[in-house]
Amino acid sequence: MYDFLRGRLVRCNPTEVVLEVGGVGYRLTVPLSTYEAVRGARQEVTLLVHLVVREDDLQLYGFATEAERRLFTALIQVKGIGPAIAANILSGSAPQEIVRAIREGDTRFLDRLRGVGRKTAERVVVELREKAEVLLPGAAAAPPLGVAEDAVRALISLGYKPALARAAVERALAQAATPEPPVEVLVKQALQHAR
Numbered sequence: 681m682y683d684f685l686r687g688r689l690v691r692c693n694p695t696e697v698v699l700e701v702g703g704v705g706y707r708l709t710v711p712l713s714t715y716e717a718v719r720g721a722r723q724e725v726t727l728l729v730h731l732v733v734r735e736d737d738l739q740l741y742g743f744a745t746e747a748e749r750r751l752f753t754a755l756i757q758v759k760g761i762g763p764a765i766a767a768n769i770l771s772g773s774a775p776q777e778i779v780r781a782i783r784e785g786d787t788r789f790l791d792r793l794r795g796v797g798r799k800t801a802e803r804v805v806v807e808l809r810e811k812a813e814v815l816l817p818g819a820a821a822a823p824p825l826g827v828a829e830d831a832v833r834a835l836i837s838l839g840y841k842p843a844l845a846r847a848a849v850e851r852a853l854a855q856a857a858t859p860e861p862p863v864e865v866l867v868k869q870a871l872q873h874a875r
Contacts, residue, residue: 713775728749730753747815760803831867852869
């Protein structure tokens with residue numbers, strides 16, 4: 681029904697944005713990555729949308745990229761994952777990392793994401809593994825993550841919000857003695873900044 685909305689950003693917080701389009705305010709639930717992509721925008725913003733229809737509710741979900749929307753749509757097809765959990769999964773890591781985990785059967789990575797337990801992680805892998813290339817074309821050839829991203833993932837798995845984890849790792853990197861310290865050292869230093 682809806683493909684995208686383009687308009688002025690009226691309100692923006694980590695889980696929801698309001699876009700004014702033609703004099704109408706549309707409230708969209710967004711993953712953290714979309715929030716980070718649009719926050720502070722001074723011009724018109726375009727968000728790809730997905731409409732979720734329930735008996736008593738219509739809810740719009742907004743995405744900065746097609747990869748996010750495609751992954752969200754696939755995740756809500758998995759038994760036990762509703763739109764809220766799918767948005768949480770997208771907030772917990774980049775689409776490339778989620779697809780990598782699905783492709784490689786990395787249920788431990790998925791299990792660490794908010795709202796996903798062990799059984800749900802296994803179900804996601806079983807139901808979406810064969811679709812990994814369609815979900816994110818080229819994901820099979822994705823380059824390995826750097827030390828900083830590994831440290832961010834480690835902090836997220838410890839329960840820190842992604843934005844706080846990234847900020848703490850950036851501060852730790854700025855104070856590091858070497859340009860790319862071992863991930864264990866970086867995590868230890870970042871934990872001091874994440875309080």
